[in-house]
Amino acid sequence: MIAASELIERKRNGEELAADELRELVLAYVREDVPDYQMAAFCMAVWFRGLTPAETHALTEAMVASGDTIDLSGLGRRVVDKHSTGGVGDKASLVIGPVVAACGVPFAKMSGRGLGHTGGTLDKLESIPGLTIELSDEDFVRQVRDVGMAIVGQTADLVPADKRLYALRDVTATVDQVSLIASSIMSKKIAAGADAIVLDVKVGDGAFMKTLEAARELAEAMVDLGREAGREVVCELTDMDQPLGHAVGNALEIREAVETLQGTGPADLHELVLSAASHLLALSDLGVDAVEGRRRAEDAIASGEAHAAYERWIRAQGGDPSLDALPTAPIVREVPSPDEGHIQAIATTALGLASLHLGAGRATKDASIDHAVGVVCRAKRGDRVARGEPLAIVHARDEHAADRAVPELTRCFRIGPEAPAPRPIVLDVVR
Ligand code: URA
Numbered sequence: 001m002i003a004a005s006e007l008i009e010r011k012r013n014g015e016e017l018a019a020d021e022l023r024e025l026v027l028a029y030v031r032e033d034v035p036d037y038q039m040a041a042f043c044m045a046v047w048f049r050g051l052t053p054a055e056t057h058a059l060t061e062a063m064v065a066s067g068d069t070i071d072l073s074g075l076g077r078r079v080v081d082k083h084s085t086g087g088v089g090d091k092a093s094l095v096i097g098p099v100v101a102a103c104g105v106p107f108a109k110m111s112g113r114g115l116g117h118t119g120g121t122l123d124k125l126e127s128i129p130g131l132t133i134e135l136s137d138e139d140f141v142r143q144v145r146d147v148g149m150a151i152v153g154q155t156a157d158l159v160p161a162d163k164r165l166y167a168l169r170d171v172t173a174t175v176d177q178v179s180l181i182a183s184s185i186m187s188k189k190i191a192a193g194a195d196a197i198v199l200d201v202k203v204g205d206g207a208f209m210k211t212l213e214a215a216r217e218l219a220e221a222m223v224d225l226g227r228e229a230g231r232e233v234v235c236e237l238t239d240m241d242q243p244l245g246h247a248v249g250n251a252l253e254i255r256e257a258v259e260t261l262q263g264t265g266p267a268d269l270h271e272l273v274l275s276a277a278s279h280l281l282a283l284s285d286l287g288v289d290a291v292e293g294r295r296r297a298e299d300a301i302a303s304g305e306a307h308a309a310y311e312r313w314i315r316a317q318g319g320d321p322s323l324d325a326l327p328t329a330p331i332v333r334e335v336p337s338p339d340e341g342h343i344q345a346i347a348t349t350a351l352g353l354a355s356l357h358l359g360a361g362r363a364t365k366d367a368s369i370d371h372a373v374g375v376v377c378r379a380k381r382g383d384r385v386a387r388g389e390p391l392a393i394v395h396a397r398d399e400h401a402a403d404r405a406v407p408e409l410t411r412c413f414r415i416g417p418e419a420p421a422p423r424p425i426v427l428d429v430v431r
Pocket of ligand 1: 182
């Protein structure tokens, strides 16, 4: 029987634990031989003391070993994947997948649901009528081979340790610890089988990582974990001090993703997509560098190939790719600017929460989602607005919800006489 209390005490005292001790602890926790209260104490000890790179590696390996892994080697290709640490209005995977697939590179992604104020790719996809995110491992691999891409939910047997541990961390104030985040994300990426991964580490008010330094530390930890597991990882650090694009909320974001695939999307999302796709194509077996990758990604959008790849993918998962099929909210209301001037800052977490309060996200773990509602953020950082001009558009289920959302959203925008210094969407790249 594992002496969990001894491991907790040694970690609390700042000792380095051995790989087999961490492995035993994780596997015993999944078997329910170690109770939640001991694992919570362990996570808190890690939060204060941190983990060494060797411990982070051992924890990640143990998490991968806690469940099934997907074998994509039968495809005979270098398969790529992309993952974001989570933000507000982040629909980039829905665009990047089809762009990369249109360029002839297999894209295989297992995705998550919304977490706190951030939206989840699976929730967004489920606004598409008919679409299923539940594929067996065999169907997942078959679809990547036949259609060029798949984005599905994680199967129950993939990294079960992370499922339990994440839920525990969520309620014990131990989410925001670099080694715990890095092992959580990378264990899932390693188990899901892709050879090369682009990670989008969000930085800013709407992200888990609030500063560039913290984001860089997380990125370096994840690149190292990828290397140890024989996977190539490139991390982009990208701006989350305002929503990505304009749309925040599930069906609204699908619409914007499709517009971006058609070349008419917002500039920041378009740029982020081209940047991530260029890295993915450079990591693939096409034998191109990132400059050529970017050119091919641009061509895929301009030629309509990327949009065609999107339609093939959505149909393969049972969905109707037509925008007319998406649900719409009955109440659409403007949020007028109380002042004139430049948008100096947008309280991005608060804006994500306003969308969640409209019903676009979950207030509790089992709550259902209203796919039609959300916010379209019309004014972005640096924009000049006149008094009364719409800062945002609320899409609500009823008048009462819209009444509540308007003042909540008004407070999200800081307006002043000076325009803030412009900031690129991609802040840094770690590899
Ligand atoms: N996303 C994850 O999958 N895990 C974390 O710990 C944080 C964000």
